[in-house]
Amino acid sequence: MIKNTTTILGKSSIRFFLVFTVFFIINGCAQKGAYRTDFTPCTFNQSDDCAQSAIQHHAPDQAAEYRLGFVEFDDQGQLHQRKQMEAVLDNYYPIAAKDDVLLILFIHGWHHDARPGDNNIQEFRKLLEKIARIENASANLNNHTPRKILGLYVGWRGESIEVPVLKETTFWERKNTAHEVGLQGVTELLLRLEEIVNVKTGMETIVPKPRNSRFIVIGHSFGGAVLYTALQQVMADRFVDSRPNKIFSDDAKGFGDLVVLMNPAFEAMRFATLYDISQQSCRHYFPSQLPRMAVLTSEKDYATRYAFPIGRFFSTIFETHTTLKRHHCTASGPKEIFIDEGEADRNTIGHFEPYLTHELVPATTKQLRGSDFSYRQLQNTWSKQTHEGTLHFEDVDLIHLGNTQPLNPYLNIYVDGKLIPDHNKIWGDSVISFIRDLIVLSSLPVK
Structure with a gap:
């Protein structure tokens, strides 16, 4: 009798534990719906303003003026609300039709989303404000009208579980989601945004002026995976159009004016095609060639340096790999190298040495800049x-x-740990200054 009672109590305890665990996890799940559900333009002055607004305007008619829109996707890569995207685009199109614009898009990574107060949003605001001030200063110096700064924050469910410790186990599940999001609706959004920077030139039918509007896209962590997945084929197609031995040769084209990936969490094998075509025949590039993609990975990004290849080892264990014969383009000519497909498939693009092109280190002497x-x-x-x-x-x-x-045009940069100390701390002043310079470098108006 005692034994039966103990058994019953034991089973009851197990049931209670299972029910409690399920309840705990369900209540610990991150929000599945959109955060930005108000499509009425809102003036943003301080951190609590415009909490649900998808269209925000900061410091109108001032040097720090910028606009910030939000577009959000679900786990299947579908727009939460198509009206949200249409509202943002409808707000931006008239601006771009009238004035030159600098459009900057950011896709966040793991543990982030579009909720009010997310620090990625706060840091993106700071970047937009810095770019706005530089644009105004440059316009005054060169006697031209400053471009309007348009920001776009792409939200997706970078956090699926909010339970401490347990949420750290979602790395691979969120990686799969990132690629799904990139394969689906994000490409449509990116291509429609690209139309914005061309709309003014297209309307100048009599005497078209040089296109001074620019489009920059930035992705961090799994946001880099979202972005690269969405654009990989687009960038390859556009690069091929600039090859020598065709009817004409030109600077290598990319998507928009610059793609920036910061501590991206995707395997180097996905970069193989772009790397190969950019190295074909060790072609020379024109002096006017600007960067089209910059990948920045910290040596101290241990999430992608150590955890990523461990996980990829198990997920690729039944796949076959071979060794590829490729080459580096050295000062003395092509130098044969061998690419281990297995290593390229297990390691991220930024931690795969054969594909590295540059190092970024603290300046030996800081370059002081005047006004x-x-x-x-x-x-x-x-x-x-x-x-x-x-x-x-x-x-x-x-x-x-x-x-x-x-x-x-493809820079794969290994970054000193003093500049980016871990996977998420990407917003240090020195790195943001460098990113800002790349953005300005790639977006200077035509003389």
Whole structure:
């Protein structure tokens, strides 16, 4: 009798534990719906403003003026509300039809979303404000009208469980979701946003002026996976159109004007095609060639350096891999290298040494800039890169590793841990200064 009672109590305890666990997990799940459900434009002055607004306007008619829109996707890569995207685009189109614009998009990574107060949103706001101030200063210096700064924050469910400790186990589940989001609706959004930077030129049918509107896209962590998945084929197609031996040759094209991936969490094998076509015949690039994609990975990003390959080992254990014969483009000509597909499939793009092109380190001597600093001069310096040369920026030095032709538009940069101390701390002043310079470098108006 005692035994039966004990058994019953034991089974009851197990049931209670299971019910409690399920209840705990369900209540610990991150929100599944959209956060930005108000499509009426809202003026943003301080952190508590416009909490549910998908369209925000900061500091109207001031040097720090920018607009910020939100578009959100679900776990299947579908728009939470198509009206949300349409509202943002409808707000931006008339601006871009009238004025030149600088459109900057950001896709967040793991543990983030579009909820009010997310620190990625706060840091993105700071970046937009810095760019706005630079744009105004440059316009005053060069006597032209400053472009309107349009920001777009792409939200997806980077956090599926909010329970402490337990949420750290969602790395692989969220990685799969990131690729799903990239494969689905994000490409449509990106291509429609790209139309915005061309709308003004398209309307100038009599005497079209040079296109001075620009489009920059940034992805962090799994946001980098979302972005690269959405654009990989687009970038390959556009690069091929610029190859030598066709009817005409031109600067290599990419998507928009610059793609920036920060501590991206996807395997190097996905980059193989772009790397190969950019190295084909060790082609030379024109002095006017600007960067089309910059990948920045910290040496201290242990999530992608150690955890990622461990997980990929188990998920690729039954796949077959071979060794590829490829080459680096050194100063003395092509140098044969061998790519281990297994290693490329297990390691992230930023931790796969054969594909690295540059190192980013703290500047040996900081470059002091006055109010009259010319970004045009920075562009001229960029055009004179050499194998294994060093470019000096404000707070950092960019060192060419000698594996690619100078001015190759795809930069895969290994970043000193002092600049980016871990996977998530990407917003340090020195790195943001460098990103800002890349953005300005890639978006200077035509003279």
